[in-house]
Amino acid sequence: MKILIVSDTHRRNENLYEVVERIGKIDVLIHCGDTECPSELIEEIAGCHTIIVRGNNDFFSMLDKERVVNISKYKVMIVHGHTYNVSLGVDMLVDEAMSRGANIVMYGHTHRPHLEVRDDIVILNPGSLSYPRQEGRIPTYAIMEIDDEGEAHFSICNV
Numbered sequence: 001m002k003i004l005i006v007s008d009t010h011r012r013n014e015n016l017y018e019v020v021e022r023i024g025k026i027d028v029l030i031h032c033g034d035t036e037c038p039s040e041l042i043e044e045i046a047g048c049h050t051i052i053v054r055g056n057n058d059f060f061s062m063l064d065k066e067r068v069v070n071i072s073k074y075k076v077m078i079v080h081g082h083t084y085n086v087s088l089g090v091d092m093l094v095d096e097a098m099s100r101g102a103n104i105v106m107y108g109h110t111h112r113p114h115l116e117v118r119d120d121i122v123i124l125n126p127g128s129l130s131y132p133r134q135e136g137r138i139p140t141y142a143i144m145e146i147d148d149e150g151e152a153h154f155s156i157c158n159v
């Protein structure tokens with residue numbers, strides 16, 4: 001099972017089209033917020049089941065700000081992150097993930113890719129596909145792959 005995780009596309013979907021085409025078959029698309037466009041459009045581009053949360057720039061969105069979903073044996077918390085002050089670090093986010101019993105927390109907002117394991121919680125930010133802010137400013141996305149044993153493997157990839 002292959003899950004594509006993206007964030008902060010801010011109405012510029014060229015790289016999303018590109019990545020979806022490049023990867024081929026994906027089972028689920030997770031978008032960590034700030035699509036600034038209708039969910040239906042993201043779903044159409046993805047061509048698969050999508051999970052999208054609302055970002056700080058999704059003013060007219062009716063989407064939930066947070067989702068907690070089960071993927072394989074994992075409980076995955078998905079948020080945009082601005083409500084947890086992620087620009088200052090992920091301590092608050094990790095505390096919340098822990099209190100909810102989540103194994104994985106996915107967020108966006110910073111436009112900087114981040115993959116870390118802390119206290120047995122996987123912390124993942126796919127970065128931004130449209131407006132990257134990390135050193136070098138290369139657009140990034142993440143892949144979560146579930147192997148035959150049900151174990152998750154994560155990677156952050158450049159567009």
Ligand SMILES: [Mn+2]
Nearest residue numbers: 008034055109
């Ligand atoms: Mn953003």
